[in-house]
Amino acid sequence: AGSKSSVTGEDYYGAYDAQDFAKAKGPELGVTPVPSLNLVYTDEEGYVTADEAKEKNLSEKKLSGTKFRKMLRGGEDIPEWFAFKSVVKVLRENV
Numbered sequence: 001a002g003s004k005s006s007v008t009g010e011d012y013y014g015a016y017d018a019q020d021f022a023k024a025k026g027p028e029l030g031v032t033p034v035p036s037l038n039l040v041y042t043d044e045e046g047y048v049t050a051d052e053a054k055e056k057n058l059s060e061k062k063l064s065g066t067k068f069r070k071m072l073r074g075g076e077d078i079p080e081w082f083a084f085k086s087v088v089k090v091l092r093e094n095v
Contacts, residue, residue, distance in 0.1 A: 037050075041060065061081055
């Protein structure tokens with residue numbers, strides 16, 4: 001989850017801005033950041049990096065946190081590409 005522009009709903013920060021910031025400040029803070037790739041799920045190839053999906057013009061599956069919580073509370077099926085069934089079970093037990 002990240003900050004959104006309040007006007008457009010677009011991401012305010014880029015997918016890797018936080019990693020770039022951590023990399024730049026790591027030595028000053030005495031930490032070594034461990035970067036991770038921004039993964040997305042596509043119909044065509046399953047999980048790929050967001051950059052690869054864009055380059056290949058793949059169809060990304062998306063589910064907002066708001067929609068996920070609504071589905072979770074409503075007992076709706078959560079897509080397996082979004083969350084493991086075991087995780088959904090635990091979340092439902094604690095909602």
